[in-house]
Amino acid sequence: MSEPIAPPGKKNPQRRTDVPQTPPQQRSRAALGLAAAAAEGRFMLQVCGDCGAVQYPPRDACSRCLSINLQWQDVSPGGRLVAETRVRATTDLYFRKQMPVRVGTVKLDVGPSVICHVHGDVGDGADVRMAIKLDRAGQGVMMALPVKETPFMEDDPRLREMSCTPRHRRVLVTDARNPNAPAIVSALAAAGAEKIFVGLSEDWRPNRHNDDIMAVPGVEMLPLDVTDSKSVEELAAELGGKTDILVNNARYVRPGGLMARNDTVFAQNEMDVNYLGLMRLAQAFGPAMCARTADGTNAAVAWVNILSAYAISNSPDYGCFSASNAAALSLSQNMRADFRTSGLRVLNVFVGPTDDDWHQELPPPKVPANTLARSLVQGLVDGLEDVYCGDVAKDMIERFRASPKIQEREMTGFRS
Amino acid sequence: MSRTRLGYEGVAIVSPATIPYQRFSIETAHWWIARALKESLDQAGLGPAEIDGFAVSSFTLFPDTAVGLTQHLGLCPRWLDHIPMGGASGIVALRRAARAVQAGDADIVACVAGDTNHIDSFRNLLSSFSRFSQDAAYPYGFGGPNANFALLMDRYMKDYGATREDFGRICVAQRQNALRNPNALMKKPLTLQQYLDARPISDPIALFDCVMPCAGSEAFLVMTVEEAQRRDLPFAVIAGTIERHNAYADDPVQFRGGWAMDIDELYHMADCAPSDIDLLQTYDDYPVISMMQFEDLGFCDKGEGSRFVQDRDLTIEGDFPHNTSGGQLSAGQAGAAGGYIGLVEAIRQVTAAAGPTQVPDASRAMVSGFGVINYDRGVCSGAAIIEGAKA
Incomplete structure (x- = not known):
């Protein structure tokens, strides 16, 4: 289970309010397909219209047959966490305030490996349910979630960053x-x-x-x-x-x-x-x-x-x-x-x-x-x-x- | 199997030049490249007008490329190459230059790599490194290469039971080597305990698994053996060399590099076996990558890397001299020059010019390169076996 977030106390008026920062904004045009999928909560990847190969990262031509006929389609979000790390040092101003950030590699059932955010309740080497979420840059990012709901799951700090939940707000x-x-x-x-x-x-x-x-x-x-x-x-x-x-x-x-x-x-x-x-x-x-x-x-x-x-x-x-x-x-x-x-x-x-x-x-x-x-x-x-x-x-x-x-x-x- | 490659007979590598690294520099990549080029030419007694081939690697040359450098440095080559292959740049430059000289497209090729390191330039470099990194790696904690290699190190440790102590042995031995290299940025001894206790950066990677970005440059010249002999220059020859890109793309996490596809051919070309190699220079952006090279280059089986480093002594005087100048882990990571550091040191070694880091009686060295974390793994790999010329 995730640690339940405590209701916020009264704000200290003498402390400087943290300056808004966003994760990296820049993306290729192809990668904006992730933001489009995330905007509606869908799990979509590019699928080759000619050979059927599922692609990731987003690209402009199929990495199996060179076709340019790549279509964004809903695909199965299943996968398995095959490697993980906790990033504890970064030069990025947004992530500096989020350290440590749990990051992993998930082998998707549909083929590709993806580097992704990992929910705290996902076990080592466990099966996962992938989601594409909008991060604070408004960009679509991959996140590995536990296959089944866990207690206080939405209070996971990474997931809360992706969410706009009314809880405690x-x-x-x-x-x-x-x-x-x-x-x-x-x-x-x-x-x-x-x-x-x-x-x-x-x-x-x-x-x-x-x-x-x-x-x-x-x-x-x-x-x-x-x-x-x-x-x-x-x-x-x-x-x-x-x-x-x-x-x-x-x-x-x-x-x-x-x-x-x-x-x-x-x-x-x-x-x-x-x-x-x-x-x-x-x-x-x-x-x-x-x-x-x-x-x-x-x-x-x-x-x-x-x-x-x-x-x-x-x-x-x-x-x-x-x-x-x-x-x-x-x-x-x-x-x-x-x-x-x-x-x-x-x-x-x-x-x-x-x-x-x-x-x-x-x-x-x-x-x-x-x-x-x-x-x-x-x-x-x-x-x-x-x-x-x-x-x-x-x-x-x-x-x-x-x-x-x-x-x-x-x-x-x-x-x- | 494809056709048998032609050998690299008649090609000489001379004039290994290293400009001492600096943690930060107010100068530009152009400045660093010019210095290494001049140092190398000075060793050979040549002027800039006498080279007719030029290969350059640099990350911080923007908006210039090798083209801009010809005018900037007053060169008039009839053969020009810009090699953006990071840690594989040195091997690849050598391979290209050797063929140009063999074919007569150029007589003397200068191969140079250099980068500057300003305050904040590493962050800027990271944020515009590659499209896949921008789209699919940096948005996840922005750990840079540390996070990428943490993922594959995590997988490697789980699959093969390697421990942090095993990786620490590589780092500690390299620090010992670096203490003999007056130009190494790291000046203090490193103990295994210090390695283990270091500040975590991206688990399981900690501080001493990481290289220190710095400014610096490296260069060497490629010419015919006749030319080298005529000028009375000590030289090395190429016994064999390979390169490979985007190998094993379907491996979910990288646990082997492109070397594994071509290593048999490399030993066949060089007509030798791993036991005949006197010293090895691996590309050491992280010790796990060096360990992967021990395996993929045939010094031990896959998964045996940790046993190998327990059994062998990787210092200059050990039974398996490795990264004798201290490598990037202890000498510093000077951008694209990191793709040259092992090769330039190996040229010195087999020509008995390594001075304080000299491995006694070194005559045959293997050098390998590994470069460009385009998304989740290193894409470019290459290796060469070079030998000191017999008089």
């Missing part, structure tokens, strides 16, 4: 009025979040979710209106330095496409919450969170956006809402670039129509709030960058990957 959920707020707050608490702040806009108005939210232990409700820069800045001044995970669940949604409306009022509201709201939050909370990514057990780790799956390709029934989410998706990529050097992860949870008042006219499948909350928290625990929650979101990304143009033609072809 303080989370801000931005919108108490969203019907998904109680489920998200409960799921975060169940995952071990130490403190959950929840933002409430226009707190003089009643909110039917307040009782459910306040019933969860460790919750504190604070005023926050993402459409009001001053409100966002005030909360960031108070909470920015102790927000370890920010979950932006603020959303404005109204049915209707471009021609169903004859003004821009709803569209402005959608942009103001879904796009500019995210921008206000990022500008106010981003710098403080990025400065605290090396701050011990409860360092800042992740930013979560809940995006419509129609950010990927426009759904005309919710055409203007889709557009605002496409803008938010694009902005989230900008956030990733700006947060990269700090190691703060941006997790996008794509979700299809949710089971709430504003999606009444749609047929199932619709995503219940509990399902969304579970996917979101699991995405944090697994350290992912992209989660596709529910059948519609999975369908959307699959069609997008097959052909963005065919998807667009399908989405815009038959208006019911």
Whole structure:
């Protein structure tokens, strides 16, 4: 078993906060396939389309037959630890603070040998289950895990570096009025979040979710209106330095496409919450969170956006809402670039129509709030960058990957 | 089996030059290479205009290559080579140069390796070493070569029961040799206990398993035997030599090098047996690699390396003189010059010019090279048997 991590004590205000560092960032283009696999928690390697040889490290031509037809495919993650070391000296500034780092060579069942991080519960020479994880550089790295779950497994220091788990962390959920707020707050608490702040806009108005939210232990409700820069800045001044995970669940949604409306009022509201709201939050909370990514057990780790799956390709029934989410998706990529050097992860949870008042006219499948909350928290625990929650979101990304143009033609072809 | 190779008759190796190493240097690789080249040419009584072949190895020459050096140093060769093979560079340069001289493509080839070592240049060198290292080794603790060799040493110890004491014997003997070499960076004796008690670096590798990066340069000249005799230069000849790259790629962890594929042919070419070798210079980036060479070069069976070092005395006066100048482990690791240190010392040995490190009556030496941890193992290997010329 792993040594359970103790809850962090009070921070010593006289000590300098550790400066954020990341592991080596540089990769070849081929190796970025590992980051793409890790972003979704898949174990993928290049497989030769001509001779079937599995390749590692990633490369540009098959090392058996010289074919350039190398495809990233899901492969079996089984293997055996054949050699190991504990690295105790390094010139790298990130790893210097992590010493010793357990590193091993795993012979994969599918062929190649890989140098990898090794979980502390993997025995000498044992069989392992490999995973590709995003490290703090946002790059995909190999990690050998025990074949079966072990007690307190997620508290292994190396695995925790790859994870954005809420355990022992303080989370801000931005919108108490969203019907998904109680489920998200409960799921975060169940995952071990130490403190959950929840933002409430226009707190003089009643909110039917307040009782459910306040019933969860460790919750504190604070005023926050993402459409009001001053409100966002005030909360960031108070909470920015102790927000370890920010979950932006603020959303404005109204049915209707471009021609169903004859003004821009709803569209402005959608942009103001879904796009500019995210921008206000990022500008106010981003710098403080990025400065605290090396701050011990409860360092800042992740930013979560809940995006419509129609950010990927426009759904005309919710055409203007889709557009605002496409803008938010694009902005989230900008956030990733700006947060990269700090190691703060941006997790996008794509979700299809949710089971709430504003999606009444749609047929199932619709995503219940509990399902969304579970996917979101699991995405944090697994350290992912992209989660596709529910059948519609999975369908959307699959069609997008097959052909963005065919998807667009399908989405815009038959208006019911 | 492929065709029989031609021999290396008629080729002479002369003028072994070593510029004393420095832990850190404010100078450049160009400066270090120029000094070794001049030292070697001075020994032969030659000027720079008289060489028509030039082979260079260096890690810190960027953005220049051998090409830039011709203009920088005022050379006009009709044969030019840049050999980026790290610890195998010396053997490979010798092989290339010997064929050029035999074929008449060049008359006199200068082979030079040198590197500088600035504060922080080792870290910079590591971070841009190879694509596979960048993609698949450094993100795992960034232990550099120490971590790579720790992995294969761990496997070797488990498979063959070798202990840290066994590896320590190699290091201790080399330190004894180094104490006779006034240019060695390590000046203090090393005991087996000190070796065992040293600070761990990347288990099972500890401090004295590691080389010390430094600045330095090495050189020698290759010419015809007639030319060497005409100039009255002491010279060595090549009895046989091999090279091999990316051997045994399917071994999950490296436990043998490319030598094992070609070693029989090497002894056949040289018409001798391991027992006929008077001294051995292995590539000693880590003692486990030297032990692997004892096996792969035929001095003992695979897995018998630890028994071998228990039974034999590896010092200059011992029954198996090994890395007589102290090797990289005790003299220092001067970048690509580390691929030359054993060869240049062996040339001195078989021409009776080794001075304080001279092995009595040394006439036949084996030198091996091992280079470039491209990902998880050394990719290049080579070896040569050289003999002192009979007058």
